[in-house]
Amino acid sequence: MNQFFDAIVIGAGQAGPSLAGRLTAAGMQVALVERKLVGGTCVNTGCIPTKTLVASAYAAHLARRSSEYGITIESPIKIDMKRVKARAETVSMNARQNVETWLRGMDGLTVIEGHARFEGPDVVRVGESLLKAPRIFINVGGRASVPDMPGIGTVDYLTNTSILKLEKVPRHLVVVGGSYIGLEFAQMYRRFGAQVTVVEMSPRLIAREDEDVSETVREILIDEGITVRTSATCIGFKPHADGVVVDVDCTSGEPSTVGSHVLLAVGRRPNTDDLGLEKAGVALDARGYIGVDDSLATNVSGIWAMGDCNGRGAFTHTSYNDYEIVAANLLDGEKRRVSDRISAYALYVDPPLGRVGMSETEARRMGRKLLVSKRPMTRVGRAIEKGETKGFMKVVADAETKQILGAAILGVGGDEAIHGILDMMNAGATYPVLKWAVPIHPTVSELIPTVLADLKPLN
Known part of the structure; x- marks a missing residue:
């Protein structure tokens, strides 16, 4: 059976559903193909369930420390792992169902369950059906890598x-x-x-x-x-x-x-090994990632790749930004580029690490005059009040242009506080602008202007 669409989206991760929404809103007839679970890695096996587990682990950690806060809890505390697991599954399932409900009710969208494989540059097979469209968007994500280690x-x-x-x-x-x-x-x-x-x-x-x-x-x-x-x-x-x-x-x-x-x-590997990409002529790199240009277009006209499978980002937020770039360029007449994106991410240990831009090591490689400032969390009032003083804050700036090049906040609230610096970098503002901000007390973010005021030449 042959079916014709204006666009085909392969994969219902972070980028795919949102792009389907923009394309259908523009009047296109769209097919979205998903072989397993709507929502992709983030919703099903990544951010949402793992951060729910992290929250349970944090509760256990605080319970063990309760006496430090003047609270008495019977020791040792007990972990009901079945309930912990069930809580994570519920949060994940609710998120997935919300996406599914949205997609199923989307005018102009046909949701197809199955494994999509290319038959040509504009043809995709799903079971016995052949889907044809002038625009195809690949959003197939990745999975855990299992190297061939001894034994x-x-x-x-x-x-x-x-x-x-x-x-x-x-x-x-x-x-x-x-x-x-x-x-x-x-x-x-x-x-x-x-x-x-x-x-x-x-x-x-x-x-x-x-x-x-x-x-x-x-x-x-x-x-x-x-x-x-x-x-x-x-x-x-x-x-x-x-x-x-x-x-x-x-x-x-x-x-x-x-x-x-x-x-x-x-590590991770892209889910590109069973898509029939060779039949479409889509080029892969040595690690199996789909090659894309700055607009996320592949080497084949009419085919784009978004999310983890293109090797240009490995996070939910970069996958979503891939959708934003593609949609802006196709539908809004803009010229958005992946290279304009400022790298930012977090490590969700406790306390968390929030990171944006260059590390100090990367900045040193530029060979430019740098300014660096670092402050331990033991000197952050909010951290002291919460009894969570591990870590530090660090900012690196260009001494001549006064642009912030990067920052790391390893400490309580670091994953949130880092956005104050990220936003300034995205705005292209110099560090003196942020230095004169008047932040709210008591917060972790209030120390950012203080850290910037302490910027000194790097030895």
Whole structure:
């Protein structure tokens, strides 16, 4: 059966549904194809369920610290993992159903359940149906990467998706991968009561960050009883009566650790390997990401790629911005570009890390005169009042142009406070403008002008 549309959207993640809404509002007949769950990674296995779990873990952490606030709670506290899991599933399901209801009621949209595969540059097959359109938008997301590490095929392991199904707290969770996903689960399950070991090949955690950020995050985790093994040069796996033996290092420290459960958090890969892209002539890079230009168009006229599958961003907010760029260029006569986007993201350990723009290390590589300011959270009144003083705030600026180049807020409220700097950077304002702002007291954000006032030449 052949069906003809003005546009086809493959994938119902963050970018796809919103684009379908704009296209149908413009009078187009649109097909949206989804093979599994509406909402994509964020709604089903990413941001929404994991941050719901983080909230439960934070509640457990505060309960253990209650005496510090003059509150008495019976100790030890108990974790009902089935209820914790059910709460996360409910929040996720409600979000998914809201998206589904919106899509099903959208005039001009045909929602098709199934796996889409290209038959040509303007033809997509879903089961027995052939869909044809002059515009096709790919929004297929990504999944956990499982590298061919020694012994991986001989043991059971968890990914960021399957770990969400646990109804019991692991006795000992070994997290392989010391970056964003791995560290969030590591702290979360430590707070649920598991013994936790983090194994990372690099010399330090979250290696893309400045060394002071990495080291402070490491200290935060260690303070909570998490074992951190960096420079793990010989990672491998073997079955064990108590779970899994994880080989860690060939040169120093204990050579291996035995975990009841192993979480692989060693990166992501795009869902592009079963789309028939070769039949459409769409080019992929060496890692399987779809190549796109600054407008998110592929090398094939009439085909665009948005979200995690294009390698231009790995976050919900960048995926949504991909939709905004495509819609603005196609429907509003604008010339929006991915390269205009200022990088910003957060690491949701507690306290969280909010990041925008360049790190200090990246700024140094520019070879320009820099200004840097750093303030520990122990000097932030809001953090002191809340009894959460770990971390620091840091800003890097260009000494000549006075533009803010980047910032890191690792501390209570850091994921929210960072937006004060992000907004100024997006507005193109210089740091003296923000320095003279009059923020609300008592907040974490009120210290941003103070930090800017302390900017000094980098040695």
